[in-house]
Amino acid sequence: MITVEVRDGESFENALKRFKRKCEKVGILSEIKKRQHYEKPSERKKKKILAARKKMLKKLRLERRLNGD
Structure with missing residues (x-):
């Protein structure tokens, strides 16, 4: 489970970018695409x-x- 805590004074967009980078690093999106079709x-x-x-x-x-x- 990936979590991102918004820091003090950090915008939502920056937190979202950090979340997307973490997801990409772990490989969640590629795993979803791979499992989309048998x-x-x-x-x-x-x-x-x-x-x-x-x-x-x-x-x-x-x-x-x-x-x-």
Whole structure:
């Protein structure tokens, strides 16, 4: 449970910004979006494999650019 106490002299907008930052840091919004629709385990696995491949290709491109190949 995330709580934010409004400090003396602090505006509501600033407290709301702090609350949103805390939620983002903990990952609440991404968790809600992930659970919004059911995803079959096979789909989850497929997405994980594609993300790993994409990450690897990006790393290779960066290494090639740095090495001058």
